[in-house]
Amino acid sequence: MDGMRDQSLSLIRRGYDFTRWLRDDDPGPVTTRLMGRPATVIEGVEAARFFYSEPTLSRKGAAPPIPAMTLFGAGAIHSTDDDEHRHRKGQFVDLLDDTAAFEIARRAGAEWDRRVVELGYVPDVFSMSCEVLFTAVRDWAGVSDEAIGVRRGTTQMVSMIDGFGSAGRRQLRAVKGRLGAQRWARAEIKRARKSGETETPLGQVAAWTGPDGRPLPLSVAAVELLNVLRPTVAVAWFVAATAESFVEWPEYRFAVKVRSVDPKAYAHELRRYYPFVPVLAAKPRTATSFEGHEVPAGGRFVIDIWQHLNDPKIWIDPENFRPERFNDRLVGQYDLIPQGGGDKNTGHRCPGEDVAIELIEVFAIRLAEFDAIEGQGPSMRGNHSRMPPRPYRASLRLAPTAAE
Numbered sequence: 001m002d003g004m005r006d007q008s009l010s011l012i013r014r015g016y017d018f019t020r021w022l023r024d025d026d027p028g029p030v031t032t033r034l035m036g037r038p039a040t041v042i043e044g045v046e047a048a049r050f051f052y053s054e055p056t057l058s059r060k061g062a063a064p065p066i067p068a069m070t071l072f073g074a075g076a077i078h079s080t081d082d083d084e085h086r087h088r089k090g091q092f093v094d095l096l097d098d099t100a101a102f103e104i105a106r107r108a109g110a111e112w113d114r115r116v117v118e119l120g121y122v123p124d125v126f127s128m129s130c131e132v133l134f135t136a137v138r139d140w141a142g143v144s145d146e147a148i149g150v151r152r153g154t155t156q157m158v159s160m161i162d163g164f165g166s167a168g169r170r171q172l173r174a175v176k177g178r179l180g181a182q183r184w185a186r187a188e189i190k191r192a193r194k195s196g197e198t199e200t201p202l203g204q205v206a207a208w209t210g211p212d213g214r215p216l217p218l219s220v221a222a223v224e225l226l227n228v229l230r231p232t233v234a235v236a237w238f239v240a241a242t243a244e245s246f247v248e249w250p251e252y253r254f255a256v257k258v259r260s261v262d263p264k265a266y267a268h269e270l271r272r273y274y275p276f277v278p279v280l281a282a283k284p285r286t287a288t289s290f291e292g293h294e295v296p297a298g299g300r301f302v303i304d305i306w307q308h309l310n311d312p313k314i315w316i317d318p319e320n321f322r323p324e325r326f327n328d329r330l331v332g333q334y335d336l337i338p339q340g341g342g343d344k345n346t347g348h349r350c351p352g353e354d355v356a357i358e359l360i361e362v363f364a365i366r367l368a369e370f371d372a373i374e375g376q377g378p379s380m381r382g383n384h385s386r387m388p389p390r391p392y393r394a395s396l397r398l399a400p401t402a403a404e
């Protein structure tokens with residue numbers, strides 16, 4: 001083990017292909033070195049159950065430091081454990097309830113429709129949906145346009161997301177985006193605390209506490225506000241994937257249009273087929289084993305999300321895009337895990353999953369209304385070495401009516 005070469009750079013270079021390359025057709029756990037420590041890569045339903053329920057596993061320091069700072073932010077919930085995590089997670093889950101999911105999606109749909117009427121066509125699905133999503137979640141949160149305009153805010157969110165798997169220029173843009181966003185988010189939290197506003201999501205985040213009952217430090221509250229706004233914009237990657245799927249399989253565009261495929265089933269298959277979180281990591285606090293593979297304290301268990309979502313033991317014909325597979329399939333806690341697994345209330349599973357699903361549905365329904373979709377660029381599924389994938393470029397036009 002000590003002589004094993006560190007593969008961190010290989011992970012960045014190979015992207016989504018890294019774990020497949022590492023395991024070389026062996027579906028079992030495979031041990032390597034990442035960030036200078038032993039790391040065992042696991043996947044499958046039992047692996048997910050272990051990853052999300054083994055009490056020795058900690059998230060503190062588990063994610064690589066640079067993406068942890070630029071993507072999640074310093075002091076974010078993602079890297080907390082135990083009481084601190086449970087307490088802060090409860091606040092996220094309360095905020096992001098069904099009403100929030102409905103309201104963010106309603107606003108996104110209305111903003112998309114407004115722009116379509118104004119422009120008459122959609123020049124680029126990805127960039128328009130990024131702005132639409134930022135507008136919707138910013139306005140829902142109660143953050144003012146004076147605090148952050150749509151163009152600048154969207155650029156900041158996109159750069160934070162787009163930099164997560166890069167060691168070069170994209171990472172620098174992510175740092176710039178983080179610093180800029182952190183500035184106005186802090187000012188907004190400060191303003192909300194001063195005015196005692198509680199009725200908006202911004203006011204609620206400003207009032208969030210740690211487990212000791214004291215308000216979160218200003219910069220941490222700002223980080224958590226951005227942990228609601230930024231991932232909502234990340235749904236644009238799934239919107240671009242929806243456009244790609246409609247170009248690739250026009251029959252599904254029609255099926256969504258006439259609702260012979262349930263839009264929720266479509267959203268599930270889209271997240272399974274075009275996932276963009278490659279792996280997640282946790283650190284054992286004491287030496288811990290999974291299926292005979294022991295990781296020492298401070299090493300890492302890495303769950304291979306990409307492989308899990310393409311595992312033939314979990315999915316029939318995983319290489320095929322088949323939204324119908326979700327028509328009569330109940331989604332379990334450990335099978336469909338593009339946004340993490342387990343119980344969102346007690347574990348690290350994404351609290352925004354319902355927001356993402358609702359948004360994908362709203363966009364799929366709208367994209368399906370267009371008669372002409374033109375797309376170009378490498379497939380977001382085949383685009384393995386870039387993390388996150390380069391969004392598919394698609395433009396949409398409505399067919400002229402008979403009178404035109």
Ligand code: HEM
Nearest residue numbers: 077078228231232234235277339340348350351352355356
């Ligand atoms: C593109 C859609 C999204 C993807 C792919 C995604 C993915 C993920 C993943 C993989 C995790 C980590 C799970 C783990 O560590 O075990 C996570 C956590 C989280 N997500 Fe999402 N997410 C998305 C949308 C959202 C939205 C819309 C929100 C909020 C509105 C959100 C807020 C969060 C937060 C706060 C956490 C930290 C949870 C914790 O550590 O307990 N995400 N997400």
